[in-house]
Amino acid sequence: MLLPLTELCALKKLEELDLHHNQFEGILPLCMDNMTSLRLLDISENQLNGNVSSYVVASPKSLEYIDFSYNQFQGRFSISLFANHSKLEVIRFINQNNKLEIETENSLGWAPLFQLKVLELSGCSLNNLSGNVPGFLLDQHELEVVNLSRNKLNGSIPNWLVENNTRLRILDLQNNSFVGHLHWQLYHHMHISWMDVSNNHLKGKLQEDIGRIFPNARYLNLSHNNFEGSLPSSINDMIYLEVLDFSFNNFSGEIPKELVTSCTLLQILNLGYNNLNGEIFLEQFKSPFFEFLQLNDNQFTSIASIPNTSSLLYIDISKNDILGTIPRWLGNMTSLWTLVMANNFFYDQIPCELSARGTIDFSHNLVSGSLPSCLNLPRLEHLYFPGNKLTGPIPKALFNFSSLLTLDIGGNNFSGSIPDEIRELYNLKVLLLGGNHFSGIISDQLCWLSIISIIDLSKNAFSGTIPRCFSNIYFGKISDANYSFLSRKIDPVWLGQGAYSYKGVLEKHVESYDSREYADIKVKVEFVTKYRSLSYEGYALEYMSGLDLSCNKLTGGIPQELGKISSLHAINLSYNELTGSIPKTFSNLFLLESLDLSHNSLSGEIPSSLIGLNFLEVFNVAYNNLSGKVPDFKAQFATFERSSYEGNLFLCGPPLQNSCAIVDTPAPTQPLVVSGNKWHEVDLVVFRTSFLVTYIIFFFSVVSILYIDPYWRQRCSNLIEDFLHFYNCVVFDTLRRLSNYLLH
Structure with missing residues (x-):
């Protein structure tokens, strides 16, 4: 939709123009300087384009609030163009297309006539050449919101930025290249409620009195830096804290007990990917709003308890050194959505009390025994127990979890056959049973799981033939939002009405919130394809599909029907006892990226039509009984080496040495x-x-010998004479007897 240019320029007495969050396209009218009464201009969240500097020059000097965020503007311009806009309070340029560059430093120097309250220049390649923090901010003393995120700014964070602006409430400097230490002065930051310096190169220890420096902080994010040392106990002075994210640093020591007793409004605590140790000691947690706890990838050795709050949705204490049995009190978490305790040293058996509504992940522990039939998880969506020591058959009670989307119990010691009741898991999208001791035939009941995307039955002892009905499975051909792999969306953290409110007819609120780290709790699946184990998660998992039946005892031919599953990305049938030919229908698998048929007893020729598989990256038919010419050495097949065909004595043609x-x-x-x-x-x-x-x-050899040696010449002459004598005797004697017989 195009803007009504002529009509806009005629509105000379208009004071506030809010066009945000529409689908307007094109360029702004340059006659806007005629609108001499305009105080507020908000054109954010549209599709407007063009060189933004011309619009800035045309903007009326009466402006107090200007917001050009989330458009398609490009080019380079200087903030100094606003120098004479003496009434300006708000400048917002939040950019996402990487085509806009903003400079604030002028070689001639400039002094603004305005005193800003809000400055948001995010993702604008700010001062791209120097990387300096805008120098004109030295003259600003009334700032309440500063957002300079995603600009590759470097150097140290200037203390004067907050010391000069005692009303500052929001400071967002994330995703830059700041270095050095953080050192803040006491009593200069009483109003800061939101501070984010994540994804920089800051280092050193935190000030012990950081809690008293930011007593009103509600959101504090120092993640993805190089901070070290222990967590200051003064954090307990931040009594209004809602989000604390210190993940991806080098913090060490134990969690201060004051943190869990004083921060009664805490919703999100993320201390993952550090060097914290000791005991997880959180049973005295006082916050009734607590939703998110992430302590993964540390060195905790034991777990006393986790707060029994009705609001807790997410627990991740994976990749630690926790030793012991699985806590029974986890069953008291009635609202728990995701429980991740993978890569620890939990042992013994799985308790019946285990509870969660979205995800349970105990992969790669020491859990033994069998899956208890008393598990009651009717709403569970994702169950992970790979890499443990579980034994016995799959309990039929497991198939009562009709909401299950992912079942991963690979790498254990399960045995028996696949129960027919598996057809009850009709919502299943990922089935990973590889690396166990399952036997018997592959049940046709698997074909009832029509929306499944990934099946891994490898490294077992399955026998019999490959079910032809696999062609009834969609293998990712359809995608339904009801079967999304996003297990939970935790609500973003809001700061109410925000730090600044514009008092006009169209009352505008500048507010900050964050949902980057906590919005999408993604499901992760390990699947071997292209000779390596790859991780698929989130939306990438939605588009992956594969069938792995390798390392079993399957016999018979490869069903022609497999060639009908046009959505498959990976097929692995290697290390079986399959016979017959490679189905020509495989040429219909246009999305196929990996095909491994090696180490079988396949015969016949390789179908030349496979050369049309343009996405094929891995092709292996080694160690079969194939013969004839390999497909032409072109397209994707020009990338396959001899190893793809070795062990087939009667194949010929490039890249093999034997020509046809x-x-x-x-x-x-x-x-x-x-x-x-x-x-x-x-x-x-x-x-x-x-x-x-x-x-x-x-x-000539015989002639030469007779000519040179008289002995052999005499022997040869005697031999000829003896032969002639024998011939004469036989012939004449035969003729004489015949004539006598005829006369009588």
């Missing part, structure tokens, strides 16, 4: 039988030439 035989005459030739029951035609030209040469060599 060429027949010059259409006349039929006598076939030659060779080992392995393979037939090849004799080249007559080669045969006749070799025979003639051999005859000539033999003849």
